[in-house]
Amino acid sequence: MASEQTARxxxxxxxxxxxxxxxLVIRPFAKGFFLAAVLAGVLYGLHARLTRRLRGRxxxxxxxxxTAVILALLLPVGGLTAFVVAEVTEGAQFVARTVQQEGVEGLVQKLPGPVRKGVERLMERLPVEEAHLDETLQQQVSSRGGTAARAVTGAVAATGSIALQTVMMLIALFFFLTDGRELVRWLESVSPLRPGETLEIMxxxxxxxGAVLASSLATAGVQALAALVGFLIxxxxxxxxxxxVAFFMALIPAVGAAIVVLVAAALMFFSGHPWAxxxxxxxxxxxxxxxxxxVKPLLAKRGMHQHGAIVFFALLGGLAAFGTVGLLLGPLIxxxxxxxxxxxxxxxGRNHPRPDSPPTPGRAPPQEADAGGPRGPLTAGPGERH
Known part of the structure; x- marks a missing residue:
């Protein structure tokens, strides 16, 4: 028979x-499962209260x-997508109709002042007759149907992949909410750590x-509101x-909502409104x-007992290493x-007595003397300022 060491x-x-x-099995849906676990941890309190109101169901x-998560994802994304598709389709139809009826010269005359002058100077330098240019532009507009179809096919494929990840996330979220307590108990029972340490990490x-999600969404909302005020002015x-768009861009620290405002400023400039x-x-x-x-550091410190600089670099480092999901994964790591x-x-630690050593007279046990563990500059307790 094999020895005990060989068996081990x-x-x-x-x-x-x-x-x-x-x-290998989890890898195709790893992002969905991770987001489901994060949302389950954040929404478990709401789930418990709602379960009590529904008499244990x-x-x-x-x-x-x-269902609420589905609506929160689909309504804004679907609305923005529908608006973009409608505007792009209307713009393409306007260009094609104008070129067919009035030619390139008519299309140029409909452009804003700064853009029109630049296009007119460019057309003067091109050794192409206007009739030939009209015919060429019409051919280009009509021949781009295949390219547009391929672009739409790629967009549909990417959307299908995102939809699959979203469906897997929602399924996992459902089971994490319904069976999350049993899962946590099982992890605590099979963990090789001391009793309570696994629960402390979780x-x-x-x-x-929860702090990252709440602070990110709240900060994005504040930035979108500030941008909206500027747009209305x-x-x-x-x-x-x-x-x-500014709200969604604000969720990405490397991009931010300010880039959307700058794009709108460029559009206002080219449309003949330099002061605006x-x-x-x-x-x-x-x-x-x-x-x-x-806003974000003030909101994040309520749930993250870490220094603001550590949170900032964790967000950027996670984004660079893992993509969008790194916004959560970086701070968690x-x-x-x-x-x-x-x-x-x-x-x-060195100050923790060994199990076989007697306690030092006149000294309180470690659990009583330091119930919450050491508090350094990176692990400050709730409400403490750095």
């Missing part, structure tokens, strides 16, 4: 193999929450993920559309751009590291 080695190899195979409560994850066309463009450029840089640096350091210092 074989079993360890089997465990590693099973982990690898599980990773946790499946109905989870279904209502998933509570840290829940606190950080200078009377930008379709201000609600640009404000909606200047106002929008200043408004987007000073007001909309700085709101993120003021930092929180995981700091939680492990805190647990090690509290339960395994």
């Amino acid at each position: 080695r074989v079993f360890t190899g089997l465990i590693l193999l099973s982990i690898l195979l599980m990773a 946790k499946n109905v409560s989870a279904g209502l929450i998933c 509570r840290e994850f829940r606190s950080v993920s 200078v009377q930008v066309p379709a201000p609600l559309f640009f404000a909606g 463009a200047l106002f929008l450029a200043v408004w987007g840089t000073v007001v909309v751009g700085l709101v993120d640096n003021i 930092v929180a995981f590291f700091l939680a492990l350091v805190r647990i090690h210092e509290r339960d395994y």
